Amino acid sequence: SPILIWLRRDLRLSDHPALHAACQSGRPVIPVFILDAQYDALAAAPKFRLGLGLEHHGAALEEKGSRLILRRNQSALDALRELIEQTGAKSVYWTRQYDPQAVARDSDVKSALKDEGIEAKSFGGHLMFEPWTVETKTGGYYKVYTPFWRSVKDRDVEAPLAAPAKITAPESWPASDLLADWNMGAAMKRGADVVRPFVQLGEKAAQSRLGAFLAHKVADYDTTRDLPGVDGTSCLSENLALGEISPNQCWHAGQRALHEGKSGAETFLKELVWREFAYHLMHHTPRILDRNWREEWEDFDWNEDERRAEVKAWKQGRTGIPFVDAAMREMYVTGRMHNRGRMIVASYLTKHLLCHWRIGQKWFEECLIDWDPASNAMGWQWSAGSGPDATPYFRVFNPVTQLDKFDKKRDYADRWIAEGHRNPHSDALSFYEAIPRQWNMTAQDSYPAPVVDVSDGRKRALSAYENRGF
Ligand code: FAD
Numbered sequence: 001s002p003i004l005i006w007l008r009r010d011l012r013l014s015d016h017p018a019l020h021a022a023c024q025s026g027r028p029v030i031p032v033f034i035l036d037a038q039y040d041a042l043a044a045a046p047k048f049r050l051g052l053g054l055e056h057h058g059a060a061l062e063e064k065g066s067r068l069i070l071r072r073n074q075s076a077l078d079a080l081r082e083l084i085e086q087t088g089a090k091s092v093y094w095t096r097q098y099d100p101q102a103v104a105r106d107s108d109v110k111s112a113l114k115d116e117g118i119e120a121k122s123f124g125g126h127l128m129f130e131p132w133t134v135e136t137k138t139g140g141y142y143k144v145y146t147p148f149w150r151s152v153k154d155r156d157v158e159a160p161l162a163a164p165a166k167i168t169a170p171e172s173w174p175a176s177d178l179l180a181d182w183n184m185g186a187a188m189k190r191g192a193d194v195v196r197p198f199v200q201l202g203e204k205a206a207q208s209r210l211g212a213f214l215a216h217k218v219a220d221y222d223t224t225r226d227l228p229g230v231d232g233t234s235c236l237s238e239n240l241a242l243g244e245i246s247p248n249q250c251w252h253a254g255q256r257a258l259h260e261g262k263s264g265a266e267t268f269l270k271e272l273v274w275r276e277f278a279y280h281l282m283h284h285t286p287r288i289l290d291r292n293w294r295e296e297w298e299d300f301d302w303n304e305d306e307r308r309a310e311v312k313a314w315k316q317g318r319t320g321i322p323f324v325d326a327a328m329r330e331m332y333v334t335g336r337m338h339n340r341g342r343m344i345v346a347s348y349l350t351k352h353l354l355c356h357w358r359i360g361q362k363w364f365e366e367c368l369i370d371w372d373p374a375s376n377a378m379g380w381q382w383s384a385g386s387g388p389d390a391t392p393y394f395r396v397f398n399p400v401t402q403l404d405k406f407d408k409k410r411d412y413a414d415r416w417i418a419e420g421h422r423n424p425h426s427d428a429l430s431f432y433e434a435i436p437r438q439w440n441m442t443a444q445d446s447y448p449a450p451v452v453d454v455s456d457g458r459k460r461a462l463s464a465y466e467n468r469g470f
Contacts (some may be wrong), residue, residue, distance in 0.1 A: 051184025
């Protein structure tokens with residue numbers, strides 16, 4: 001009888017423990033993706049990117065003589081039951097996910113299927129270290145990154161599994177929806193034309209980017225990773241988010257680079273562990289996703305009204321602060337933002353503008369093709385000062401001196417800001433193709449004055465914190 005491989009954020013063939021186990025059994029394998037309530041509710045950019053990922057992975061499975069069966073059903077369990085009935089499958093395997101919604105869904109599915117006599121089995125693969133296996137000496141979870149890093153850095157990470165040589169097809173395939181009918185890009189009007197060229201799609205592209213990054217870039221990563229005008233980071237976050245590459249694969253390749261003496265390799269490994277740390281926190285304190293991790297922040301008087309002019313200016317990349325605007329426009333056009341930019345725009349929104357970090361978290365979710373629930377929530381709470389191991393609340397990034405330091409020659413600012421340039425960069429111009437007409441912006445506008453002056457904003461934030469008694 002066939003085994004259903006219920007795919008979610010694991011769109012790869014290699015280092016896929018669930019697929020590997022299914023193929024090892026010698027039984028027919030039916031890969032399936034279900035557009036359930038959780039996936040249907042994804043925000044614009046992640047849904048658009050998932051659509052591309054599914055199309056690509058479907059083709060990769062076909063090259064192996066297999067297929068990707070698509071089903072839409074608000075309830076994943078109902079969709080699986082239907083498939084079980086139609087195919088005679090006796091087993092369902094999947095890769096674990098860790099956000100609370102998925103955990104609740106998956107544990108319901110597991111117990112219901114088991115009751116119905118079906119083998120329901122979850123596997124690792126999305127993380128290197130299961131969050132419940134990393135414990136402090138006193139048996140708790142880690143709230144600070146550095147001791148977390150120390151406790152995992154010498155652990156054995158399983159060697160990546162090769163892609164299966166063969167995926168046995170069933171005698172007949174069950175019906176599948178057409179991906180085009182799902183309209184995954186519907187909410188992302190700029191997706192196909194503007195964002196698509198910046199997407200690094202699928203397992204092969206991710207593997208070759210990893211190889212090229214470790215061969216040519218990692219040696220300088222310690223310095224270049226902070227320079228938003230330089231292509232110095234791995235850009236693998238979108239692939240990790242959808243499981244087009246596994247963290248184990250990145251880790252082992254990074255370890256090889258480390259042993260070859262490439263400086264920067266250890267920092268890369270540390271970044272991979274930041275991702276693990278975000279999942280560790282989400283597992284142990286799921287409230288990090290929507291409430292202030294530090295409870296004393298719950299009654300801080302954040303601006304929460306998204307209609308405010310300065311929130312609009314922030315989203316639209318016209319705050320009058322070049323580092324902030326460049327980064328916001330980069331995200332709008334490419335679906336990605338350099339890490340330094342993320343820190344700067346998050347600090348500006350939450351500190352200079354005193355807006356609730358949830359506004360920024362939501363806008364990032366709307367725009368990022370590498371959106372990841374755990375890393376996004378941790379990044380926002382880190383920036384706002386409300387999270388564990390956060391930047392101290394009184395540390396307010398100065399986006400003007402930051403630009404002088406990390407974008408000395410203005411490569412980044414010039415790439416994304418057209419105003420004031422006789423010959424603007426083509427990427428800066430593509431921003432105007434991407435935005436809705438109501439934003440009412442053109443390349444010929446003069447560059448706006450700051451919505452909040454850098455030093456006034458800093459003073460205002462510090463006095464708001466002081467009034468709160470922090
Ligand atoms: P590299 O520098 O090549 O790092 C390698 C990998 O390590 C990344 O792909 C990523 O998986 C991981 N990593 C690196 N930095 C971090 C970090 N600070 N936290 C967690 N993991 C990290 N990352 C996301 O993947 N999705 C998000 O939605 C997201 N939202 C963020 C929001 C804010 C406010 C901030 C400050 C950071 C956010 N990050 C997020 C983390 C980080 O900015 C990106 O992972 C990184 O910029 C991706 O680029 P890269 O793949 O070239 O990273």
